[in-house]
Amino acid sequence: MKLQVKLALYNTLTKVAIILFTGLLILLSIEKISYNHIEVRLENDKRETLRDLSSNEISHYLNSQKVYTDYNILKEEFIIIRPAKYNPKTTSEVKFTTETRGADQNEQTYRILSHYFNFKEHTYRLEIGVAIESVEELKSIIKKFTLVVLVIALALTLVSDLIFTKFLLAPFYKIIDRKLIKVNDPMNFDYEKVKTTTQDFEMLDDSISSLMKKISNLFILEKQFIANVSHELLTPISIISSRLENILLQEDLSEGSENKMHASLKTLNRLKSIINSLLLISKVENNQFDKTDMVMIAGVIKEIHEELEDRMDEKELKFTNHIKYIYSIKGNRPLIHTLLYNIINNSIKYNNIKGTITINDELADDIYSIIIADTGAGMDERQIENAFNRFEKFDTDEKESYGLGLAIVKSITAFHNIKVKISSIKDKGTIVKLTFNHEG
Amino acid sequence: MNVLIVEDEKGLALEVDEFLSHEGFTVEHARTKKSAEEKIFVNNYDFILLDLGLPDGDGFELLKMLKGLDKREDAVIILTARGAVDDRVMGLEQGADDYLAKPFSLNELLARMHAITRRKHRLESNDIHIKGLRVNIQNRTVMYNDERIALTKKEFEIFNYLVLNKNRVISRTNLTEHVWGDVLEINSDSNFVDVHVKNLRKKLSQYIPIDWFETVRSIGYRINI
Numbered sequence: 001m002k003l004q005v006k007l008a009l010y011n012t013l014t015k016v017a018i019i020l021f022t023g024l025l026i027l028l029s030i031e032k033i034s035y036n037h038i039e040v041r042l043e044n045d046k047r048e049t050l051r052d053l054s055s056n057e058i059s060h061y062l063n064s065q066k067v068y069t070d071y072n073i074l075k076e077e078f079i080i081i082r083p084a085k086y087n088p089k090t091t092s093e094v095k096f097t098t099e100t101r102g103a104d105q106n107e108q109t110y111r112i113l114s115h116y117f118n119f120k121e122h123t124y125r126l127e128i129g130v131a132i133e134s135v136e137e138l139k140s141i142i143k144k145f146t147l148v149v150l151v152i153a154l155a156l157t158l159v160s161d162l163i164f165t166k167f168l169l170a171p172f173y174k175i176i177d178r179k180l181i182k183v184n185d186p187m188n189f190d191y192e193k194v195k196t197t198t199q200d201f202e203m204l205d206d207s208i209s210s211l212m213k214k215i216s217n218l219f220i221l222e223k224q225f226i227a228n229v230s231h232e233l234l235t236p237i238s239i240i241s242s243r244l245e246n247i248l249l250q251e252d253l254s255e256g257s258e259n260k261m262h263a264s265l266k267t268l269n270r271l272k273s274i275i276n277s278l279l280l281i282s283k284v285e286n287n288q289f290d291k292t293d294m295v296m297i298a299g300v301i302k303e304i305h306e307e308l309e310d311r312m313d314e315k316e317l318k319f320t321n322h323i324k325y326i327y328s329i330k331g332n333r334p335l336i337h338t339l340l341y342n343i344i345n346n347s348i349k350y351n352n353i354k355g356t357i358t359i360n361d362e363l364a365d366d367i368y369s370i371i372i373a374d375t376g377a378g379m380d381e382r383q384i385e386n387a388f389n390r391f392e393k394f395d396t397d398e399k400e401s402y403g404l405g406l407a408i409v410k411s412i413t414a415f416h417n418i419k420v421k422i423s424s425i426k427d428k429g430t431i432v433k434l435t436f437n438h439e440g
Numbered sequence: 441m442n443v444l445i446v447e448d449e450k451g452l453a454l455e456v457d458e459f460l461s462h463e464g465f466t467v468e469h470a471r472t473k474k475s476a477e478e479k480i481f482v483n484n485y486d487f488i489l490l491d492l493g494l495p496d497g498d499g500f501e502l503l504k505m506l507k508g509l510d511k512r513e514d515a516v517i518i519l520t521a522r523g524a525v526d527d528r529v530m531g532l533e534q535g536a537d538d539y540l541a542k543p544f545s546l547n548e549l550l551a552r553m554h555a556i557t558r559r560k561h562r563l564e565s566n567d568i569h570i571k572g573l574r575v576n577i578q579n580r581t582v583m584y585n586d587e588r589i590a591l592t593k594k595e596f597e598i599f600n601y602l603v604l605n606k607n608r609v610i611s612r613t614n615l616t617e618h619v620w621g622d623v624l625e626i627n628s629d630s631n632f633v634d635v636h637v638k639n640l641r642k643k644l645s646q647y648i649p650i651d652w653f654e655t656v657r658s659i660g661y662r663i664n665i
Contacts, residue, residue, distance in 0.1 A: 231493075234521035235449050238543035242455030245546040248609065249462055262611045262659040269613045272543050289526070310594060314632045 004169055008161035015157050016150065023146035027139055034135045035111060039096055042113040045128045046094065049079060053119055062119060075106060076131040084125045090116045101129065108133060171196030172204070179208045186216035226282035230275045237275075241268045277404040281390075284335065284411040291416065293333040297340075297370060297436075298323045300333075301359060304341050311348050318356040325361055327368045329436050331416045339412040342405040343432050347374035350430070373431040379424040387422060441486035441557075442466040446476040446502065447519065448495050456489065459546045473497035480506060485514045487553055490536070492520040492527075500534060507535045515556045519544065545614050551604045568603055570665060572648050575603050584647040594619060595640040598633070602653075602663045611660035637661060 053059065058081065061068035067082040078101075095114045100107050110129035117124055174194045183189050189212040194205050244261050247253065253261075283289065305319060312319055329336075347357050355375040362369050379387060386392045388410040391403040413420045417437045424430040443465045447453040450471065457467045468483075470476035473494045480488070480502070488506070492499035503516060517538045518531040528539045538552050558566065558577070566578040574583040580596050582589045591599065597619040602610055612633050619633075637655075644650050654662045 231521045234542045235452060238521075239449060239451040239455060241543045242452060242459065242546050246455055246458050246462075249459070258609070258656075259658060262609070265611060266613045268543065269617070310636065311632055314635055 003172075004162065004165040007165045008158055011161045012154055012157050015153055019146065019150045019153055023142070023150070026146075027142055030138060030142065031135065034132070034138070035096075038111045038130050038132065038135075039113070042096070042111065042128050042130060043094065045077075045079075046113055046115055046126065049081075049126065049128065050117060062122070062124065065122075075108060078110070078127075078129045080127045080129075081124050084116060084123045086121075087116065087123045088118070090118050090123060098132065099129075109136065168198065171198060171201045175201060175205050175208065179205070179212070183212070186212050186219055189213075189216060223282050223286045226278055227286070230279035230282070233275050234272070237268050237272055241265055244268075274404065277408060278390075280338070281404070281408055281411045284408075284415045287415070289332045289335055289415070291331045293331060294328045295331050295333045295336045296326065296328045297336075297361075297368075298326055300337050300340055301344075301370075304337065304344050307341070308344060308348060311345075312357070315348060315351060316354045317348060317351055318354075320356065320358045322358065322360045323370070325363050325368065327361070327363065327436070329368075329416070335412045335415065339409055339416075339418075339434075342409050343372055343434075346405055347372060347376060347430065347432075350374070350378075351376035355429075367435060367437070369433055369435045371431060371433045373429060375429040378426045378428050378430055379422070380426045384422050384424055442468065442483070443487040443489060444468050444470060444476065444479055444483070444485045444514075445489045446470045446473075446494065446499065447489070447491040448472065448493070449491070456546065456549070459550075463550060471495075473499075473502055476502055477505065480509075480514075484512065487556075488514050488516045489549075490516055490518050492518060492522060492531075500531075503531075503534050503536060513560070515553075515560060517549070517552065517556070519549075545617075547605045547608060547610065547614065548618060551601065554604060570603055570606070570663070571652055573644070575600060582644075587647075589643055589647060591640065591643060592636075594636050595643070598636055599640055599644075602661055606663045606665050609656045609660055609662045613660075615660060 049058075053062070058068055062081065062083075065083055067080065069078065069080050071078040093115070097112050097114065098109060099112055100109050101112075102108075108131045111132045112127055112129040115126045117126060171194050178190060178194065189209075191209055191213075193209075194201070196202060196205070244265050248258060248261050301321065301323060305321065344357065351357065351374050357375075358373045360371045360373070362371070387406050389403075390407040392406070409420065412418075413434070419435040419437070421433045421435070422430060423433075441464075443460055445453045445456055445467060447456070447469070448471050453469050453471070457469060460467050465487075468479060468485075470479050473496045476494075490499045490502060494502075499518065499520070503518075506512060506514065506516065515537045516535065517540060518536045519540050519542060520527065520531075521542045528541075531539045537556050540549060540552065555577075566576055568575040568577065572584065573589075575581075576583070577600065580593075580600075582591055582596065582599065598615060601615060601618050616633050641650055641653055644653065652664045654664055656662055
């Protein structure tokens with residue numbers, strides 16, 4: 001769930017709780033206060049009634065052992081005095097109850113005071129009631145009111161919270177979008193601060209920037225390191241290889257030593273190839289190439305086909321070129337050549353004898369793709385996943401693979417903004433699709 | 441012919457020196473830009489083998505200085521660890537005659553020096569005579585008497601390289617690199633060089649016996665004259 005929604009929900013829930021709580025509190029206290037008020041009145045009435053006991057009307061009823069009942073006009077109050085079982089010791093205790101009483105099919109809820117008293121050596125039960133309809137009405141009004149307030153408050157809160165948090169979190173999403181999602185290379189990181197008045201976001205922004213700074217410094221260091229190491233290694237290799245060649249010139253050399261010299265030269269050559277590949281990757285990643293050539297893809301493919309023809313013949317491969325479009329991209333010609341060379345070279349290297357290599361292209365919405373398919377060893381999921389890693393080698397009969405070919409492909413495609421996709425089925429073949437971005 | 445090696449790596453300079461001396465060159469050695477400048481002012485050289493990264497400056501500056509001098513015909517071959525195409529282009533455009541990336545093969549260096557010499561002196565010896573065959577470097581043909589032996593481009597390259605390096609064992613790696621170029625991830629274990637050599641020998645043997653075209657087991661090839 002988004003932080004914005006979470007915050008809004010939290011706010012809403014707390015507000016609901018507060019409103020409910022205050023509503024309940026008001027309801028309860030209103031009941032309590034009005035009952036108290038009513039009870040005080042009832043006690044006063046009781047006192048007054050008891051004082052007026054000797055009044056003609058009431059004493060008449062009592063003397064004749066009858067029930068005295070008196071309702072006022074709207075039946076909002078009543079007094080009932082009826083004889084009870086004789087109890088010589090009555091207390092001044094009073095009891096309050098809430099009851100529904102009916103009179104003339106008109107039922108009402110009353111708060112009733114009951115009291116036992118002795119009068120002329122008889123015990124009577126006095127009940128004084130007051131209708132509490134008005135209190136109940138008030139209660140239901142408050143209930144409705146609370147509900148309405150609750151709903152309105154909820155709606156308002158939710159909307160205002162959503163709007164406010166959206167506004168509040170805008171810099172946060174901006175930081176995420178601009179500083180994390182859109183940055184695929186720490187070297188191109190945008191150090192400009194995102195405008196915000198929230199300190200926390202400033203902190204986030206600053207820490208991301210300083211982290212990126214550290215990362216890009218490490219990147220630069222790594223690139224420099226590779227470039228330097230490669231340079232520093234090529235000269236010693238040159239010395240050793242020259243030395244070996246000089247030793248080979250000696251005429252008294254035994255055949256065994258000569259073989260060993262040549263084997264060593266070969267090893268040195270491998271080393272040279274590895275270093276040159278690493279150097280190339282590092283230079284590409286260092287943006288040390290320019291992209292000013294107009295490179296015609298079909299032309300490059302044709303050139304590579306010619307170059308590799310004898311290797312294809314050797315494996316008796318069938319090479320089919322189905323390129324339909326004359327498409328040029330702006331880039332670095334030698335690099336594009338190396339890119340396609342490595343891919344086609346791989347499809348030769350991992351192909352079966354008498355296999356095929358097919359090259360297709362397509363143009364859709366100004367986006368040009370080239371598809372190179374072979375009928376070779378193929379790769380499984382894990383191998384595809386790791387194919388672009390440096391020094392990743394697969395089980396093949398080829399001893400001279402250093403696992404750098406596809407790493408070079410990766411850096412050149414990244415440099416030219418070309419999308420590369422490998423799909424492959426084990427033992428069936430591999431399809432490499434290059435999609436050229438129109439702006440190169 | 442005299443050669444000036446401008447190279448701060450003493451070890452490498454010594455090896456090149458030893459090799460070229462063995463081939464009959466007179467070799468001098470400068471380890472810094474400054475000492476190279478002094479030597480260049482005093483002497484004319486047939487070849488200057490120029491390293492780009494010098495302790496006290498860039499080899500390109502030496503090249504520029506040299507090209508600024510009058511009446512100099514010193515051939516310059518740049519030797520450098522900077523092997524990228526752009527560097528090569530820059531080196532050649534600034535007036536170098538050739539460009540070799542480290543680590544280079546001494547045989548290739550020698551072959552290139554020979555090629556420069558031929559170009560410079562417009563030698564008749566675009567023709568190399570070998571056992572009744574005539575190899576023309578310029579037209580890239582091999583003739584037997586007046587008959588042209590039909591070789592493919594690659595076959596000619598291989599034969600030409602072996603002839604230029606006659607009496608010397610040339611390894612498959614070396615041959616591959618020379619003929620197919622400094623291709624990344626090249627498969628030197630693969631036998632495609634052998635296929636070409638086999639075809640080449642078959643074609644040649646139709647004209648003359650080729651016992652002088654020797655296969656050195658597990659290493660490479662040698663043309664014995």
